[in-house]
Amino acid sequence: MVAAAVADVVVAVAVAANSTSPGSMSDHQGHQAAEAYVSLPSYGVGLGFRPVHREELFSHRKSIDFLEIIADHYFDPSPPKQAELELLQANFPLIPHGLALSIGSAEGIDARYLSKFRSIVEQVRPAWCSDHIAFTRAGGIDIGHLTPVPKSRASLDVIRDNLRRVQDVIHVPIILENITESIRYPEDEFSDAEFLGRICDDNQVGLLLDVTNLYINSVNHRFDPLEVVQRLPRDRIVQLHFVGGRFEEGLWVDSHDCATQDEIWQLLEAVLAMISVKGIILERDERIPPLAELIPELDRARSIFLASKS
Amino acid sequence: MTPSRDQDSCRDRLALQQRALAESLTGLTGNKTGVASNANGDASLLSGIDPAEIARSAETLIRKRIAQTRSALPGTARILGSDFPGAFREFAEEHFFHGTDAIWRDAIEFTRWLRSRRAEPAWLSDTLRWEYERCMWETHRYYLSCFRMKFAVPAWISRIDQPSPERRVQWILVWRCDRKGRIDIFSPPF
Structure with a gap:
């Protein structure tokens, strides 16, 4: 009940910010935004839900504090998918995670996708929802894959305008995820930390920090991941x-598609020593083992999470 | 605040660059999509981007399509085994991933494509039909189909220890109305 009340306050702040004129947020709005995200409910450690685990979820209920669901999997749901969503909603806090809002698309947001995403958010009534800093669609082509945007002023303008459009219809806090930088652009004007920071500065938006993606980018592109975290809001x-x-x-x-490597555990631990988050999700997508095999990873993450809170 | 002309031109260039990249990653070009493309053929839009990075991303994309189609077509994947990726890559040379429901569309088109090319084993045709109908049922609000199978494919797909389906003639009714109609049936064999 307390969590729901807090979430309502957050929604109110998000809606108020949407009614302002275009342009970057003022300092006051930025302060409001930061407060809004700080006051979100703290969920703990959860799992990216995959249907193969549906039956097993309930025998491991104590190890799963919340679930992240792929919003796209419940667009225009068949009756079994709708029943699945209702079952999950009745038993876990849910966070919808979108794959194709395409917040970095210069051609704008796809109205059909946004409408479907909104339906899921309205049904689930989550504390927050998420998508990626990426584009998945351009010139009518659906790439089907998260593609990075140049870290440039033009991208910041596009992201700002697209977020406004999204926040006009989705009235819960939105957080955006860093992806792996599979493509680097000559137009890049900002470092990773500067770009993520500017997205936050310009918009009423939070961050979903994918520690694995941060680790991968830091190794592939040779930078210090903790220095990035240090410079983020x-x-x-x-x-x-x-x-x-x-x-x-x-x-x-x-x-x-595999168990979390030691290097990534170390980075997770170091990140949690620097910041306080509301939730951590294990996001296994391929070669998905029985849920029992993932529980030790959830337990390990929880012990790091709890240690960071103490 | 109205966007300046500079902002507009930067955004236009970004849109063209994104389109050029989308075309490169998916193998599409403007004339294949049927949509006029200013990006088509303008190499300068992607200049400075490492071609190896684009090639790696395109390869990631095709692998993802293979994995998703394999999940959508478990019976077909079981029959093709290690041939599945090769067959899909051949299919993907002419069938591009785009649009909403692209994952299902891949699965539906791949079953159609395979039906015209392969006949063995004897239960392949029934498996392709069953999985085609299942994908159609998943993706349509209104759908009605009735067909005959020579093999008990649905039972075989659900039993991994059964090497081949039992030969048994059966009629299958696939029926779906939208949620308002409150009728959704994916019939058991009858």
């Missing part, structure tokens, strides 16, 4: 993702 980092990656042909890739 830490009160805007709401949630973390983690999972194992894979080293292939001289590069790390976000394969999401």
